[in-house]
Amino acid sequence: MSRVPGAALAPSRGLAAGGVLALLVLVEIVGRLGLAGPGWPPLTDVFGYVAKPSAQQLLGRALTATATAALAGFLLGGVVALLVAVLSALVPATGPGLERLAAVVHAVPLIALGPLLITTAGREATPTLVAALAAGFAVFVAATSALGSANDAQRDVFTVLGAGRASTLLRLQLPAGLPLIVDGLTLAAPAAVLGAVIGEWFGARRGIGVLLVSSMQNVQTDQLWAAALTAAAISLLAYVLLVALRGAVNRRFQ
Amino acid sequence: MSIDALSASRRVPVAQEGTARPSPARLLTRSLGRVLSRYWTVAAFVVAWQLWSWLTGYNQIVVPPPAMVFGDVLGNIGAYLPDLGWTLAMSAGGLVAGMALGTMIAVVVWSSRIVSGMMTPVALVMRSVPVVAMIPVLARVFGYGWFTVLVITTVVSFFPAFVLVGSRLRAAPQATSDLMAVLGASRSTVLRLLLLPHAVPGLLVAFRLTAPTAVLAAMLAEYLMGGRGLGTLFAQSVSFHEVGRAWGAALVATVVSVACFVAARAVERRGTVRFS
Amino acid sequence: MPARSNDLALPTDTEPAIALRGIVKDFPLKRGAAVRALDRLDLEIAHGEFVAILGPSGCGKSTVLRLAAGLEQPTEGEVLVEGRSPAELIRAHRLGVAFQEHALLPWATARNNVALPFRVAGREVDRERVDALLELVGLAGFEDARPRQLSGGMRQRVAIARALALEPDVLLLDEPFGALDAVTRRRMNLELARIWMEQRITTLLVTHDVDEAVLLADRVVVMTGRPGRVLHVQQVEMPHPRGGEVTRDPEFHALVDRLTGMLDDPEPVAATS
Numbered sequence: 001m002s003r004v005p006g007a008a009l010a011p012s013r014g015l016a017a018g019g020v021l022a023l024l025v026l027v028e029i030v031g032r033l034g035l036a037g038p039g040w041p042p043l044t045d046v047f048g049y050v051a052k053p054s055a056q057q058l059l060g061r062a063l064t065a066t067a068t069a070a071l072a073g074f075l076l077g078g079v080v081a082l083l084v085a086v087l088s089a090l091v092p093a094t095g096p097g098l099e100r101l102a103a104v105v106h107a108v109p110l111i112a113l114g115p116l117l118i119t120t121a122g123r124e125a126t127p128t129l130v131a132a133l134a135a136g137f138a139v140f141v142a143a144t145s146a147l148g149s150a151n152d153a154q155r156d157v158f159t160v161l162g163a164g165r166a167s168t169l170l171r172l173q174l175p176a177g178l179p180l181i182v183d184g185l186t187l188a189a190p191a192a193v194l195g196a197v198i199g200e201w202f203g204a205r206r207g208i209g210v211l212l213v214s215s216m217q218n219v220q221t222d223q224l225w226a227a228a229l230t231a232a233a234i235s236l237l238a239y240v241l242l243v244a245l246r247g248a249v250n251r252r253f254q
Numbered sequence: 255m256s257i258d259a260l261s262a263s264r265r266v267p268v269a270q271e272g273t274a275r276p277s278p279a280r281l282l283t284r285s286l287g288r289v290l291s292r293y294w295t296v297a298a299f300v301v302a303w304q305l306w307s308w309l310t311g312y313n314q315i316v317v318p319p320p321a322m323v324f325g326d327v328l329g330n331i332g333a334y335l336p337d338l339g340w341t342l343a344m345s346a347g348g349l350v351a352g353m354a355l356g357t358m359i360a361v362v363v364w365s366s367r368i369v370s371g372m373m374t375p376v377a378l379v380m381r382s383v384p385v386v387a388m389i390p391v392l393a394r395v396f397g398y399g400w401f402t403v404l405v406i407t408t409v410v411s412f413f414p415a416f417v418l419v420g421s422r423l424r425a426a427p428q429a430t431s432d433l434m435a436v437l438g439a440s441r442s443t444v445l446r447l448l449l450l451p452h453a454v455p456g457l458l459v460a461f462r463l464t465a466p467t468a469v470l471a472a473m474l475a476e477y478l479m480g481g482r483g484l485g486t487l488f489a490q491s492v493s494f495h496e497v498g499r500a501w502g503a504a505l506v507a508t509v510v511s512v513a514c515f516v517a518a519r520a521v522e523r524r525g526t527v528r529f530s
Numbered sequence: 531m532p533a534r535s536n537d538l539a540l541p542t543d544t545e546p547a548i549a550l551r552g553i554v555k556d557f558p559l560k561r562g563a564a565v566r567a568l569d570r571l572d573l574e575i576a577h578g579e580f581v582a583i584l585g586p587s588g589c590g591k592s593t594v595l596r597l598a599a600g601l602e603q604p605t606e607g608e609v610l611v612e613g614r615s616p617a618e619l620i621r622a623h624r625l626g627v628a629f630q631e632h633a634l635l636p637w638a639t640a641r642n643n644v645a646l647p648f649r650v651a652g653r654e655v656d657r658e659r660v661d662a663l664l665e666l667v668g669l670a671g672f673e674d675a676r677p678r679q680l681s682g683g684m685r686q687r688v689a690i691a692r693a694l695a696l697e698p699d700v701l702l703l704d705e706p707f708g709a710l711d712a713v714t715r716r717r718m719n720l721e722l723a724r725i726w727m728e729q730r731i732t733t734l735l736v737t738h739d740v741d742e743a744v745l746l747a748d749r750v751v752v753m754t755g756r757p758g759r760v761l762h763v764q765q766v767e768m769p770h771p772r773g774g775e776v777t778r779d780p781e782f783h784a785l786v787d788r789l790t791g792m793l794d795d796p797e798p799v800a801a802t803s
Contacts, residue, residue: 014371015368015371015372016371016372016374016375017375018371018372019371019372019373019374019375019376020375020376020379022372023376036395037395039391039394039395039396039397040395097293097294097295097296098295100293100295100296101295101296101298101299103512103515104295104296104299104508104512106466107466107508107511107512107515108504108507108508108511109469109470109473109474109504109507109508109511110470110474111470111473111474111477111485111488111489111504111507112488112501112503112504112505112507112508113504116504151631151633153629153630153631153632153633154633154635156596156599156601156627156629156633157627157629157633157692158650159599159600159601159620160599160600160601160620160625160626160627160702161620161623161625161627161646161647161650161651162620162621162622162623162625162650162651163650167649167650167652171635171646171649171650172635175635175637176635190382190383190384193384193387194384194386194387197384197387198386198387198474201478208387209387212387212390212391213390213478215390216390216391216393216394216478219394221394224390224391224394225391228387228388228390228391231384231387231388232379232382232383232384232388235382235383235384236379236382236383238382239381239382240382252637253636253637
């Protein structure tokens with residue numbers, strides 16, 4: 001029962017692989033037997049569809065559009081959120097108001113924002129902007145709590161040493177908060193992918209989101225599932241990359 | 255209470271208040287200042303909106319002025335309420351079902367090392383899947399109807415509860431666990447007396463995270479599939495170019511989302527005080 | 531006699547290095563109520579003097595230190611350090627401080643932690659001084675270690691080296707060894723006695739350890755709590771430098787016993803709040 005690293009690892013790896021395999025088999029069986037109706041195809045059919053060159057071309061184009069929008073949105077949202085968090089740390093009087101604004105902007109439902117952005121920013125920019133909003137909120141929430149995460153004794157030392165706000169921010173708050181900021185980025189990455197997909201629902205020309213809605217309306221079940229799996233895959237990839245980054249940061253800054 | 259602890263915990267010296275009671279005028283300015291410091295951005299937002307609608311030359315197809323939108327909501331509240339109620343019911347139903355299911359599965363995972371080993375990677379994968387983006391798939395599987403909306407809000411509510419309750423179950427205070435072991439408590443007793451109460455704060459955090467998401471997911475599903483609810487109201491007003499009604503639906507949805515968030519946070523705070 | 535720096539002509543030798551006069555400190559609680567932490571407290575510390583404030587936890591002794599450090603403002607009375615307000619000294623980067631929590635930056639090496647005061651003050655880092663300080667606190671060879679790789683005692687040594695970095699006018703130590711085990715603590719006390727002999731900085735130490743106070747201080751101020759007041763001031767006449775042999779001296783033990791007795795059974799002070 002004890003947690004000897006080497007001993008516990010082997011069976012748990014086996015169990016993990018077993019778990020993923022069981023999930024895949026379950027999805028296949030439900031589809032094969034038609035337990036969930038015609039909307040749930042066998043997984044092998046979906047893979048068979050993806051193997052076709054025409055499908056790969058279609059999915060590839062959609063993937064490029066969505067990944068680009070998600071990445072651009074992630075960067076834009078992350079940078080803006082960090083700047084706003086830094087502003088609220090340097091000018092504490094603005095803090096409560098900026099936090100309320102972020103909460104309100106976040107609470108504005110995406111369905112309200114989508115058409116609004118389409119009319120103001122255009123079809124091409126909308127997925128990026130929705131992704132930026134989704135990612136930016138996650139980063140902002142993480143960053144504001146991150147900049148407050150230095151402990152009281154450390155702050156007292158900085159106060160007594162006569163450190164100004166900028167110096168405290170640079171030498172204490174930012175490095176102390178970096179692990180939490182990276183945590184926020186880890187949440188923001190899948191949020192950016194989701195934001196890009198939802199942004200595409202409001203009338204973008206191409207992308208995974210467009211493919212999802214058109215396949216749903218045209219009853220192209222295999223294509224629908226393939227698009228969904230692609231969306232899940234890029235989301236998972238973004239998450240895994242940032243979890244790796246988080247590991248590196250935690251080793252260095254804790 | 256230790257004075258030194260009190261001293262250390264009060265990092266920011268407060269302004270000296272003197273011995274006299276603050277006058278009503280001072281109280282008023284202080285509370286006004288507090289409201290202003292918290293909500294100046296929201297006020298600025300409405301002002302910017304008004305300015306923007308002026309700049310577009312009152313082109314009401316693009317940007318209706320705030321007064322028109324607020325007027326439509328307040329004047330025709332009857333047009334909004336049934337859809338609002340429907341959306342809230344769908345969100346609440348999914349929220350309860352999803353959180354109950356998440357807690358149950360978390361307990362099952364806790365109770366079995368094998369299930370736990372199998373579920374951990376699956377949970378990791380599922381956690382990073384954009385569930386809301388899967389609405390078209392769920393709509394295809396479960397059909398275009400209220401049941402699908404309920405399924406979607408349930409799925410959205412499931413994961414935070416599952417993950418957060420699960421991690422609280424595994425992170426029970428060691429000393430109390432040891433005490434229970436020495437007392438010879440069975441696993442079910444430990445679960446009932448120690449672990450489930452210990453897991454409540456996790457469930458409350460899940461509630462705060464999920465409540466606004468559930469409302470959003472319900473509206474997105476309604477927007478894509480039609481039927482009833484705020485999402486559908488919005489989609490229809492957009493397609494019939496009823497700009498005031500469309501923005502009104504967006505405004506109502508925003509207010510409801512903020513209210514859900516604030517309410518969920520209040521519930522979380524109350525509950526956390528009680529259970530930790 | 532208290533040891534005094536005799537080499538430099540101090541600007542105002544007649545004026546105390548730290549002066550707290552008529553200090554009242556209230557902490558506001560909820561609904562307008564307040565708790566009185568310090569009640570009409572007077573304390574003066576001469577240049578180059580080492581004063582220890584001794585008292586049970588919760589007696590307000592840390593509040594005295596935080597007032598001198600400019601981390602708290604008195605409700606009534608005045609705090610002067612080197613004839614100026616603590617805030618002015620903070621702006622001039624003339625204070626050194628170490629707490630029970632080492633408060634080191636976990637991502638920085640020992641050397642960079644000691645160099646922090648230079649950077650905060652916007653001055654060029656004096657590498658030689660930083661390394662000399664690390665050697666002074668017995669950490670030569672550990673310059674590039676991170677706090678995580680150091681023991682509890684070593685972390686406190688780094689924190690003390692950091693406090694000394696800019697040659698502060700005043701050194702403020704708040705239970706700097708409070709989190710250490712008894713053996714390490716005793717060793718650190720002897721180390722601090724040695725370091726202080728070399729630097730002779732005006733020092734205010736807050737502690738609840740009677741041995742530590744008597745071993746290190748020229749004067750021990752015993753406080754009682756609720757509200758905090760000075761119960762007794764004890765001059766410690768044993769000559770510096772004080773090494774390990776002092777702790778076996780009967781005079782030392784007699785003093786420790788007397789002060790311990792005061793902590794156990796403080797004379798009732800007339801309550802007039």
